[in-house]
Amino acid sequence: MLDILDPRNIDLDELSRIQKDVANKVIKEDRVSNPNTIAGCDISFSEEELAYAACVSFTYPQLEKLDSESIKVEIDFPYIPTFLAFRELKPMLRVVKNIDADVYMIDSQGLAHPRRAGLASHLGVVAEIPTIGVAKNRLCGEAEEPDSEKGSYTYLRENEQIIGAVVRTRKNVNPVYVSIGHKLSLEKAIEITLKTAPKYKIPEPIRAAHKLATRKMKETRTG
DNA sequence: GCGACAG
DNA sequence: ATCTTGTCGC
Numbered sequence: 001m002l003d004i005l006d007p008r009n010i011d012l013d014e015l016s017r018i019q020k021d022v023a024n025k026v027i028k029e030d031r032v033s034n035p036n037t038i039a040g041c042d043i044s045f046s047e048e049e050l051a052y053a054a055c056v057s058f059t060y061p062q063l064e065k066l067d068s069e070s071i072k073v074e075i076d077f078p079y080i081p082t083f084l085a086f087r088e089l090k091p092m093l094r095v096v097k098n099i100d101a102d103v104y105m106i107d108s109q110g111l112a113h114p115r116r117a118g119l120a121s122h123l124g125v126v127a128e129i130p131t132i133g134v135a136k137n138r139l140c141g142e143a144e145e146p147d148s149e150k151g152s153y154t155y156l157r158e159n160e161q162i163i164g165a166v167v168r169t170r171k172n173v174n175p176v177y178v179s180i181g182h183k184l185s186l187e188k189a190i191e192i193t194l195k196t197a198p199k200y201k202i203p204e205p206i207r208a209a210h211k212l213a214t215r216k217m218k219e220t221r222t223g
Numbered sequence: 224g225c226g227a228c229a230g
Numbered sequence: 231a232t233c234t235t236g237t238c239g240c
Contacts, residue, residue, distance in 0.1 A: 081228040139229045
């Protein structure tokens with residue numbers, strides 16, 4: 001029996017071609033002038049093949065909660081660095097479809113990816129929505145350490161090109177990795193990231209989505 | 224060949 | 231990502 005979760009049974013060259021195609025379709029300029037609503041998306045995993053995807057929207061820049069949605073999803077692809085989209089794209093698409101917002105913040109890289117097609121960009125291109133990639137860790141590129149004050153940032157570079165920014169959303173706390181997802185400039189992405197993180201390192205929309213997904217997952221485990 | 228490697 | 235209590239620091 002073929003194990004679909006076994007990385008050895010996957011044609012990574014073919015998936016790389018898909019990612020390069022996605023990268024060519026990414027729009028790096030602002031197609032949203034003044035966003036009034038921002039949503040965050042995330043997924044929580046329980047077992048290998050079961051997870052919960054959540055999306056929560058807020059007013060911007062006031063950050064008042066507007067709407068939320070969470071769904072149970074089947075996972076049919078393993079976690080392989082640089083191929084995260086093939087594991088989380090479908091669940092994200094389903095949950096994003098139910099929540100309306102001007103901009104979507106995704107817990108992953110956007111252009112700050114070896115083939116410039118991280119999950120945030122992939123989702124943006126496929127769903128045709130403005131997205132921002134906000135990751136807790138670096139995938140590729142190099143950058144200097146930003147100042148420890150909140151709001152400071154440095155650019156993440158790879159081969160002389162700026163692919164993202166290392167942003168300090170909280171004083172003396174590890175920075176987040178921000179990059180263009182789709183239909184928004186890097187400057188706008190950084191601005192939105194900072195404005196949606198008034199208190200914690202992780203921007204409120206993503207934080208709320210993560211908490212909702214995790215809560216739903218644990219409710220199913222217990223009850 | 225070796226190390227790095229979003230979630 | 232997830233498994234987990236207390237604990238150090240602003």
